Amino acid sequence: MSEENQNPDLTDDEKRLFADLMPEDLKEIMDSGFNRRHFLKLMSIGGASVLAANLLGAEQVLARPLATEQAAATAAIENGVKLSFNINGASRSLTVDSRMTLLDTVRERLQLTGSKKGCDHGQCGACTVIIDGQRVLSCLTLAATCEGKKVTTIEGLANNNQLHPMQEAFIKHDGFQCGYCTPGQICSAVALLGEAKKGDASYVTSNIKQTGSAQQLSEDEIRERMSGNICRCGAYPNIVAAIMEVHSGKPVDQHFNFAG
Amino acid sequence: MRPFKYTRATTLPSAIKELSGNAQSRILAGGTNLLDLMKEDVERPEALIDITHLPHSAVKSLSQGAAKSGVLLDALGKNSETANHLLIRSQYPMLSQAILAGASAQIRNMATNGGNLLQRTRCPYFYDVAMPCNKRTPGSGCGALEGFNRMHAVFGWSDKCIAVHPSDMAVALAALDAKVLAQNEAGQQRRLTFDEFFRLPGDAPEKDNNLQHGDLITGIELPASNFADHSYYAKVRDRSSYAFALVSVAAGLQLNGKQISDVRVAMGGVAHKPWRALTAEKMLKGKEATEANFKAAAKAEMAAAKPHEYNKFKIELGERAIALALTNALNYGS
Ligand SMILES: Cc1cc2nc3c(=O)[nH]c(=O)nc-3n(C[C@H](O)[C@H](O)[C@H](O)COP(=O)(O)OP(=O)(O)OC[C@H]3O[C@@H](n4cnc5c(N)ncnc54)[C@H](O)[C@@H]3O)c2cc1C
Ligand code: SF4
Numbered sequence: 001m002s003e004e005n006q007n008p009d010l011t012d013d014e015k016r017l018f019a020d021l022m023p024e025d026l027k028e029i030m031d032s033g034f035n036r037r038h039f040l041k042l043m044s045i046g047g048a049s050v051l052a053a054n055l056l057g058a059e060q061v062l063a064r065p066l067a068t069e070q071a072a073a074t075a076a077i078e079n080g081v082k083l084s085f086n087i088n089g090a091s092r093s094l095t096v097d098s099r100m101t102l103l104d105t106v107r108e109r110l111q112l113t114g115s116k117k118g119c120d121h122g123q124c125g126a127c128t129v130i131i132d133g134q135r136v137l138s139c140l141t142l143a144a145t146c147e148g149k150k151v152t153t154i155e156g157l158a159n160n161n162q163l164h165p166m167q168e169a170f171i172k173h174d175g176f177q178c179g180y181c182t183p184g185q186i187c188s189a190v191a192l193l194g195e196a197k198k199g200d201a202s203y204v205t206s207n208i209k210q211t212g213s214a215q216q217l218s219e220d221e222i223r224e225r226m227s228g229n230i231c232r233c234g235a236y237p238n239i240v241a242a243i244m245e246v247h248s249g250k251p252v253d254q255h256f257n258f259a260g
Numbered sequence: 261m262r263p264f265k266y267t268r269a270t271t272l273p274s275a276i277k278e279l280s281g282n283a284q285s286r287i288l289a290g291g292t293n294l295l296d297l298m299k300e301d302v303e304r305p306e307a308l309i310d311i312t313h314l315p316h317s318a319v320k321s322l323s324q325g326a327a328k329s330g331v332l333l334d335a336l337g338k339n340s341e342t343a344n345h346l347l348i349r350s351q352y353p354m355l356s357q358a359i360l361a362g363a364s365a366q367i368r369n370m371a372t373n374g375g376n377l378l379q380r381t382r383c384p385y386f387y388d389v390a391m392p393c394n395k396r397t398p399g400s401g402c403g404a405l406e407g408f409n410r411m412h413a414v415f416g417w418s419d420k421c422i423a424v425h426p427s428d429m430a431v432a433l434a435a436l437d438a439k440v441l442a443q444n445e446a447g448q449q450r451r452l453t454f455d456e457f458f459r460l461p462g463d464a465p466e467k468d469n470n471l472q473h474g475d476l477i478t479g480i481e482l483p484a485s486n487f488a489d490h491s492y493y494a495k496v497r498d499r500s501s502y503a504f505a506l507v508s509v510a511a512g513l514q515l516n517g518k519q520i521s522d523v524r525v526a527m528g529g530v531a532h533k534p535w536r537a538l539t540a541e542k543m544l545k546g547k548e549a550t551e552a553n554f555k556a557a558a559k560a561e562m563a564a565a566k567p568h569e570y571n572k573f574k575i576e577l578g579e580r581a582i583a584l585a586l587t588n589a590l591n592y593g594s
């Protein structure tokens with residue numbers, strides 16, 4: 001079966017989303033499926049942020065549960081641990097295998113696939129999430145330890161279709177290529193803002209004994225504080241520019257220009 | 261990962277009781293080392309006792325009145341809160357620097373002070389269960405001795421194991437004469453100096469330290485510091501951040517005019533435990549704080565080093581790192 005002819009099988013949520021974002025396309029989508037042509041059309045709608053807003057909204061509804069919670073729960077769970085926690089503002093209760101990491105739980109059980117598994121060993125930062133205001137690695141966090149905690153993943157940063165300023169800055173500065181490290185980079189950068197406000201130090205802070213006030217970070221400081229997030233595509237200069245813009249509250253020049 | 265029973269401890273004594281009851285149980289603190297090793301099948305606990313929900317405060321002043329006195333770091337305190345605590349930044353800046361030189365912001369938010377001391381070596385043969393390693397499987401041999409041993413020890417090793425202790429925090433703690441507080445099922449509190457706590461590999465490299473199963477680290481005590489004005493933690497690694505040390509040096513100077521009245525030098529990345537550079541310290545005491553004296557002391561310290569095929573570079577690197585740390589300690593903040 002060719003991609004063109006696949007029945008899109010849209011849910012009510014999806015119909016509402018498409019009706020919202022691109023009413024003129026909805027009928028065609030219903031008739032012919034959400035094919036590559038439409039994707040390309042989306043790309044040409046306008047600025048990158050329109051695209052990102054669309055993709056972001058679309059991802060939320062398209063990422064609908066593949067397997068129901070019920071089905072997952074009946075899969076072999078050893079040493080089950082009952083768990084209640086808050087994820088992106090919603091309370092969730094589930095039983096997890098004691099071995100289950102928070103990363104696998106959000107991806108496989110809660111269908112929040114924004115957080116990425118790069119290494120699964122604490123070495124890359126792609127799985128970074130924010131727990132009770134602190135950035136941590138979800139691949140080295142057992143879900144069982146999250147009882148009563150408040151977890152924020154990349155899916156929880158935007159306010160409906162209003163992106164978090166850090167997300168907007170990453171788009172403006174093209175802070176990614178393949179995008180695999182990006183959810184972790186953005187969660188990490190959002191938490192970094194809070195740490196700088198508190199006056200936290202880093203290894204490159206020039207005088208660690210000077211305590212107290214909020215930090216105005218240099219590029220070197222941002223690089224050191226973001227060193228736990230590896231980008232295999234090497235988008236670092238643009239990532240630093242994006243973070244600098246949000247942290248300083250002042251526009252930062254883009255390192256690139258759009259062609260023509 | 262192999263199946264294990266998970267328990268959330270509600271009190272410290274109940275955690276110790278649970279731990280003592282099963283030789284195959286382990287404490288779960290930040291999990292940043294233990295879970296990694298469980299995924300690699302190096303650690304195979306039957307039960308994990310999660311102590312992260314127990315109440316604690318990262319840093320307590322031990323001061324009574326105006327007298328200068330020490331601090332108590334809670335074993336459950338996070339590395340990041342400890343490094344950023346105002347008492348630590350102002351009175352033990354080399355400790356803040358050492359913690360912040362390690363791992364990443366995310367990992368430091370998870371890692372605990374107790375877990376940091378107990379993290380295991382990063383020797384690649386220890387991590388690879390297909391390789392011989394006396395530390396992981398006593399009697400199986402040491403893959404690193406005749407293998408790729410660039411990261412390994414130059415002091416205090418034995419032919420059974422040449423691994424190094426990977427912690428940065430522990431190097432500063434060694435320089436600051438920290439003591440480890442441990443508690444067992446009988447309720448006994450022990451206070452161990454770093455010399456009593458850590459050990460060299462000898463014939464039993466499977467033991468990183470002198471704790472017994474069932475001992476829980478409750479805290480780390482630091483005496484009042486005389487090194488706040490002149491201290492530095494220097495770390496040399498393959499990339500400028502988020503990498504373990506090839507060599508690191510914690511240095512502190514107490515000065516009387518230009519004369520060194522007291523001095524501390526400890527090294528990381530060179531031995532099975534944080535290495536106090538006692539030869540260098542002895543040479544420097546009473547001398548003038550000059551770069552020439554720093555260099556001479558560094559040379560004397562490293563003269564006793566015994567390298568392996570791939571880590572001969574650690575001798576000159578060690579000399580330079582000691583001299584650099586002392587020079588930066590002398591000039592810090594000015
Ligand atoms: C990618 C990566 C890079 C890193 N880079 C560095 C670095 O550059 N420098 C550095 O110093 N470190 C580095 N680390 C190591 C990190 O600092 C340690 O993993 C961390 O400090 C361990 O603390 P934890 O609380 O997570 O310990 P856990 O993993 O929870 O525990 C470690 C061990 O200690 C035991 N334990 C924990 N707490 C107690 C207690 N109170 N009483 C008794 N037993 C206890 C556990 O049972 C376990 O055996 C790195 C780690 C990773 C993953
Ligand atoms: S150096 Fe120690 S940890 Fe490494 S292989 Fe040899 S015995 Fe194992």
Ligand code: FES
Nearest residue numbers: 118119120125139
């Ligand atoms: S996936 Fe967690 S750090 Fe790489």
Ligand code: FES
Nearest residue numbers: 177179231232233
């Ligand atoms: S954008 Fe590809 S890994 Fe960072």
